[in-house]
Amino acid sequence: MEQVRWAHGVARDRLATTAPGRWRHAQAVGVRAVQIADLYKPDHGLLVAAAVLHCIGYAPDLVDTGFPPVDGARHLRDLGAHPRLCGLVAHHGGAAVEAGLRGLADELAEFPDEPGPTRDALWYCELTVGPNGERRTFDQWIADIEARDPVGSVPRRFLELGRDQLRGAVDRTRERLSHVGLERWDPTVPESA
Incomplete structure (x- = not known):
């Protein structure tokens, strides 16, 4: 679990004081990953590390392209992180669609995408997990996106183009969880289930 401790320290150092909302979200996403990670052996540590680090590119001092998935992955690469970890961070949340809309597809292509269960x-x-860990x-x-961002904005266009891909990842993961009795972690299932 050295990778997870390292990831937690890097995320804390970059986000806790400069982007506390992102830090709360990153911690909660990390907890969510811990809850399901046993299903993803041998990628247990990789999944949890990527979850904690996925929004590190929002740290103000890491802004380069202005696209957090790329900026965060570049920082991790500079720190010597494993290429798989950098790729998961770079491609989190359907980043390829938004990178295309922002004209940053070449920058994102610096990092390998890894479709499959761990990315899902x-x-x-x-x-x-919501912005405050809920x-x-x-x-x-x-x-949340529809309420916050106007029609025609990059986030709304991203949603139009990437919704099915994102929903597919969520649905495939929910299906995997249900097969091993971890559906209680699914937010669509009441806590008492």
């Missing part, structure tokens, strides 16, 4: 699980963790559903996440 990271997206699931991120998309089922549990939420994917549909609540969608509603």
Whole structure:
């Protein structure tokens, strides 16, 4: 679990004082990942580390391209992080769609994408935890963007283009969790279930 301790320290150092809301979210996404990580052996540590680090690119002193997935992944690469970790951070939350809209596809392509269960699980963790660490559903996440961002904005265009890909990752992960009795971690299932 050295990778997880390292990730937690890096995220804390970059986000706790400069972006405390992001830090709360990162911690909660990390907790969500811990709750389901046993299903993702041998990627247990990788999943939790990526969950804690996924929004590190929001740290003000790391802004380079202005696109947090790329800025965060570049920082991690500079620190010597494993390429898989950098790739998961770079591609979290369907970043390829938004990178294309922002004209940053080449910058994102510096990092390998890794479709599959571990990436799906990271997206699931991120998309089922609210900005202050609260549990939420994917549909609540969608509603937050629709309420916050105007029609035609990059986030709304991203949502139009990437919704099915994101929902697929969430649904595939929920299905995996249900097969091993971890559906109690699913925010769409009441706590008493």
